[in-house]
Amino acid sequence: MKEDYNILIAGVGGQGNLVCGRVLSEAARLKDLHPVIGETFGASRRGGTVLTHLRISNHERGPLIPKGRANLLLGMEPLEALRASIEYAGKQTVAVVSTARVETPESLSDAAEYPPTDKIIEAISSICGEVIAIDPVEALEKSGGLRLLNSYLLGAISVLKGVPISKDDIRESIRRTLQNPDLNLATFDLGVTDALKLSR
C-alpha cells in the first residue's frame, strides 16, 4: 500500500472497543500489512472515553493517528464519535456511527445536557467526508443485545470501499480472535445487511 490507512475506534468503556481493534489488526495481518494499534487501558472498563488507534501501513508507525488524519472512524457511541471526529477526522474521513447513546454520569444527574443525537450526527457530518449513522438496537435485540455491538459495527464497516481489509479478512479474524464466533459472525452479518440498506 502506498498511503497509510488510519482507523479510529471511539466508544465508552465496556463496549468492546479494544476487541474491535484486535479483530481489525489481526485482519490486517492476514493481508500481510503492518498494523500498529494503540489502545487506551485503565479507563477502558470504567465507563470513560476509550479510543483505539489502528494504523495500517507497510512499515512501523507511531501508535497515534495524527490530528485530522483518520480515514475511517468507527463510532460506537454518538457523543464519543463526535469527540473523536473533532480531533482526528477530516474531509477524507468516512464515519460509521452507532446512534445508541450511552449517558454520562453528569447527563444523568442533569449537571450537563446530552446533546440531541441528530445534532451530533450533523456536527460529525460537518467535519467528515461521509457519515453513516446506524441504529443497532433493533438488530441487536434479535441477536443478543448491546454486548454484540462491536461485531455488528465491524459488519457495518466491512461494506465500505477503500478499506484495505476485506470483509472476508474481518470474518476470518473474528473466527480466530473471539469467543463464541458463531454468534458474533451472525451479528456481523446483521451489520452488513443494515449498512448495505443505508448506503443504498
Next chain:
Amino acid sequence: MDDDTSPRLMSGNEAMARGALEAGVGFCTSYPGTPSTGIAEYIMSRAESIGIHAEWSVNEKVALEAAAGASWAGIPSLCSMKSLGLNVASDSLLSMNLSESGDGGFVIIVGDDPRGHSTSTEQDSRFYAKAALLPLLEPSGYQEAKDSVAYAFDISRKYKVPVIIRSTTRLSHSRGLVNLCPIDIHDFPRPLKMKENLFNVPDPHLARRDLRIKIRKISEAFDKSTFNRLRVKKEAELLTIASGICQKYAEEAMEEIGVENTGTLGLVTTHPLPKKVVAKAIKRAQNILFLEETDPFVEDAIRSFSTELISVSCKFHGKQNDLVPAHGEINTDLAIQGAQKALGLKFSRLDEKEEKIRESARKLLIRRPLTFCAGCTHRNVYWAVRKVKQRLGGKLFVAGDIGCYSLGVFYDEAISTLFSMGSGIGIASGLGQLHSFGLDSRIAAVAGDSTFLHACIPALINAKHKNANVTLMILDNSTTAMTGFQKHPGEEDQPEGQRMVSIEKIVQAIDPDFYAVGDAADLSSTIALIHSTVRKDGLNVLLFKSICRLEEQRMGESYTEQGRVYIDSDACHGESCKICAAQFGCVAIGWHDETARPIIYDHVCVRCGACVIVCPHDAIKQG
C-alpha cells in the same frame, strides 16, 4: 512451550517480557501498576513451563531487593514497575547502585505514564538513571523493545551494573509486529555462588567514584551500539534528536513538514550519552529539535555536552525554549509544530473555516468522567460516607489512596486527598493528632487490600503509637482490581507454593481501639457502621468485605439467580426525586425522559439491590 516463533503483534510490554525470556531471565519480580503490569504478566504466564521464578511482590521496594538478591546469586533478574513504583524502590536503588550487580545481570524496567492517564501524577523516571549513575535505554518500537532487553542484560553482565529500561504508556500499551526467537530452557550455574562485599561502607564515596568511571566506559560502548541511528545527508537544515516512542513521531513529522533537507537521530541509549554519535549529529545540522516524553532529559544533557565541543553553530530547540511542551504526551502533531516553529515556518493544520466548524462542534461536547462499575461496593461505601458526612454537618475528612476507590475523588468528592500508595492513612495519622489544636472534624482514611499490604502498615502503627483519632476503612475486595486482578498475599485463595497473610491478623496485631468487619454489599449496615465508628476517639479500623464485580464476572458469575431489579412507576416520584440516577449514579440506572422515570439496564445490572435501599420511596423493587 513457545515453539511458534512466527512474527506476531505484541504490545511493548509483551515484547519486553519476551525479550527477557529469550535473554534467559531466571527471576522476575514486580508490583502491578499501569502501564507496566503487562510485562510481569506475560512472564508469569510462561514462568512455570520454562522453570523460572516470577512473582507479584508486596511492593516495588521489596521487588527490587528480591531481584537484586537473586542477581547476586548469579541468576539473571528482572524487576518491572511503574513510575511511582520506582519512587518506592528508589531508597534501595540509590544505594545498591554502588555495589556491583550479580553475574547473571540485573535489568529494571520502568513504565512512565506521561499525561497521567492512569497515575496520580506525571513523572519522568529517567532522572533516577542519572541520580543512580546507571545506564538507561529507551526503545522506540516493538521489535526494539524486545531486543533492548537482551542488550540491557549484556551491558549489565559486562559492566556489573543494573540497567534501567524506560518505556511509556504509548509503547507499553500499543501493539506492533515482533519477530521472535526461541526461548531456551536455561540451566543456572549450580551451586549458586553469592557475590561478596555487598555493602558500600566504609567508603561509599570511592564506590561512587568507580561507578562514574564505569559510566564513562559505557558511554563509549553506547557509541558503538546499533540501537542509535543517525540518518542525515550532508548538512541538514533540521535534525531531530528523539528517544523512545518519540522517534516514530519525529520520523513522521519529518515526512510531513515538506522540508527537503532534514535528518533524524534516534537515541535508544540515553544515559550516559553516546557522545561521539551526538557530536557527529550536532556537526551535521543547522537546527536541532529534541523530541522526548515529559522532561527535557536528553535535551539538557546534549545542551550541556555541546559546551564541550568547539565551534558548535547549530541552534537547539525543544522544551527548554518552549517549542515542545514539557508536560503531557508528545505526538506527531506536536513534533510537526515544533519543527515548523524551529524553522520559522507558519504552522496551521486547518483553515479558518474548518477551525470554526470544529469550534461549534466542540460546544456540543460534554465530559464523560470515570465512574465505578455497576454494583461496585466502593460506590456503596462512598454513598455511606456521603450520608454520614451529611449527618455530621460535613465534619468528616476522608483521606484517599491508590486503587479503583481513587475514583472517590470524582464521586461527590468522597475522598479529599489522592497521592501515593499508603499516603491516605499517613496523612490521616497526622490530622488525627490535631484535635488538641482545635480540629473539629472527624478523620478517616480508605485503603484497598493490596494497597494496605503495600504501604499502609507503618502509618497505621504510627497512628496507634501516637494516639491519633482516626478511622481506617479497608475496602477488601480480595484482588488488585485496578490493574487487572493480580494476586496479593491477603487473599484466601492462593496459587500453589504461596501462602496467605491475613490482613485481619495484621490489623489486630496493631491492636486498634475499635475493630469491626463490615459488609460493603449491605448498604444500610455500612452506613450505620461508618456513622457509629467515625465518632469514636482512638484508632478504629473497619474491614469492609467488598466485591469487585469485574472479578466476579471474570469468574463466571451471571446473576441470573437473583431477582431482576425494576422500577415501580407508580411509587416513583420521578424528576422531583431522581436520587437513584442522579445522585447514587449506578451505571446500570438510566433515565427515560418521556416517562420521567429511571430505567434499569438489565444487561449491565448485577442485581445487587443497593439502589433498592437508596430509593427513599420504595420504588425500586427486586424479584
